[in-house]
Amino acid sequence: MIRAILMTHPLARGADVGVLVRCVEECFECAAACTSCADACLAEDDLQELVACIRLDLDCADVCEATGCVALRQTAGEVSVLRALVESCVIACRACAEECEKHAEHHEHCRVCAAACRGCLQACQDLLATTR
């Protein structure tokens, strides 16, 4: 869907749309995974051990959501805004992935969420490599 609608944008510029589409998709998927993981943690018996995980999930969801929206826009933007935000997304995804990985053996949602964060981190780095 992201690809479908970006291909109809009057300013979409062939070449790097693949990397952009991937980054936007990963940002929105990661935001959803973090929102769900924070909520699943709230229902776990070892909730007290998951406080940092919930906190970083909530931060990562906010950053990924904002990054996905800004990256989706193609009209008259400032590449410096996009780059700075994507860089902050890399940092939020890494922090959240590292925390989720500590709980991945006991909680499947942390394992799935860590994978979503790692995927988003990579897609953000790929976008940074093709934008300047």
Place this chain on the structure above:
Amino acid sequence: MIRAILMTHPLARGADVGVLVRCVEECFECAAACTSCADACLAEDDLQELVACIRLDLDCADVCEATGCVALRQTAGEVSVLRALVESCVIACRACAEECEKHAEHHEHCRVCAAACRGCLQACQDLLATTR
């Protein structure tokens, strides 16, 4: 991904997860489509004719994003909050779809966005039919 992480939730309850997953997915897809359509409209020559489309896109994106997040949460919620929000999502999606359809012949992004709104509207109605 939405399905994958919801299946790992300690409180996910088999039966109606399919309808829920579909609603959450459609909400996030519709939010992305509306964000992209608003931005694509800004780059069109007939921008002046697209003012209502941009406005309704922005509203619909906000409502769909909130609805997707609330629907995703399974822990200790209030079904009355979910139902009222999903009902407002139906109304926002219908208003946005109707406006986008007026421009669908001239702008592919409006056509794609209208389809996303119609898909989300249906998924929201299906969720309402299975929740009370």
Place this chain on the structure above:
Amino acid sequence: MIRAILMTHPLARGADVGVLVRCVEECFECAAACTSCADACLAEDDLQELVACIRLDLDCADVCEATGCVALRQTAGEVSVLRALVESCVIACRACAEECEKHAEHHEHCRVCAAACRGCLQACQDLLATTR
């Protein structure tokens, strides 16, 4: 600030701006209060008793944020979208206030958050009474 910028809007229509400004302000204040209360709950010793509070805080923050944004927009909107969303905001604020009030004696942040929810609920009802 909300009043200041709404007064500069080319379409702002004198009469009911007071009620609108109050609703928008209360929505954004309530979203912030809920975000902070959820986070403060995560740091409390009786975290296990606060799970429903955190959940309803997160839902209420999402609904208030979306409602504030839609209410702020004055150009070419659909009053049915605004009304439905404001109605869902009333329900989210009431649910969150009732839960926070259960913990208000032990946790000041729950007391402050409940008051913010009650203020937002009232401002939303006042807006509904002047819009159709």
Place this chain on the structure above:
Amino acid sequence: MIRAILMTHPLARGADVGVLVRCVEECFECAAACTSCADACLAEDDLQELVACIRLDLDCADVCEATGCVALRQTAGEVSVLRALVESCVIACRACAEECEKHAEHHEHCRVCAAACRGCLQACQDLLATTR
């Protein structure tokens, strides 16, 4: 309100709360100003000249909203996430302020929005100076 609820947080740490409160308040005010300015621009006769302003308003609103939420959280966070996001907020606010200032003579909402962006930019820089 931001100050009131932060003062009730079990982890709020006296000293730099003033700078933090100011940053959070400015982020949410700036997000509201940008949302309103984008919408007011849509109602102007010279809409075609305001496309970049609308785009940067929307980006700045997204970044400020995320930054306000992450800054508001005090429990178990990662200061590197906050710093990176606040830095991206500085860049988004500067880009939006510079664009709004081009239209400030003709449009009061652009003047008010530019001032909100400048205020937020300063509050973000002050927070960066006290956090590490």
